[in-house]
Amino acid sequence: MTAIDGYTLFPHNGWSTGRPVKWSRRWQTGVGSGIQGNEARSALRQLPLHKLTCALAATSLPERVRLDARIDQAKKSGFGAVPFYGRAGQLTANAAAGANTVTVAASSLWAWTAGDWIFLYQDDATFDALKVQSVAGNVLTLAGNLANAWLSGGNLWPLLLGKFSSENSTAVSGFLAGWTITIEQLASERNAAIGAVTPPAGSGVGFDTVGVDNTVS
Secondary structure: OOEEOOEEEOOOOHHHHOOOOEEEEEOOEEEEEOOOOOEEEEEOOOOOEEEEEEEEEOOOHHHHHHHHHHHHHHHHHOEEEEEOOOOOEEEOOOEOOOOOEEEEOOOOOOOOOOOOEEEEEEEOOEEEEEEEEEEEOOEEEEOOOOOOOEOOOOEEEEEEEEEEEEOOOEEEEOOEEEEEEEEEEOOOOOOOOOOOOOOOOOOOOOEOOOOOOOOOO
């Protein structure tokens, strides 16, 4: 199973199953006394925490086995990662296997910075998840090399890292089954990846994700 900084990665397109993705944000404020004695409310964190719930469904027996293993691993550690729904960008040039750069569209909804994680996806066994090392215009230099080749026009996502929880699996048909998982961000940052809280020592190995906008990718 793939793990990123102690978070279990779920390399599944959870919103392709036809079930709605639930996304929310959580702020935290405090109440104190104003200068003139009236109530004053102030923010205790600069940005809200994101929370994403989506349904993952296996379409083959091998995928069912991999998904069950990822669920078990994330339950043990309590941490997971998923593609940030609604924040997809597009590749504007082919990216060869072994390359350490990708070129993204200038119109991307995500303002990429060093420290982000990119996620490229074909299926749950064919994907790339790499940290951004530096950004020069629309070119992202990665901290590692791509394992797969990706064509111009394909989507890439940032990853959302956070606390993992799940509902019991639901039978679909035969060996097929689905899980509903939730990832809840632990640190309020500009995005899903930078500042992700490191799981406690001995918590096991895991991976994590979250987000949404006015798009369907």
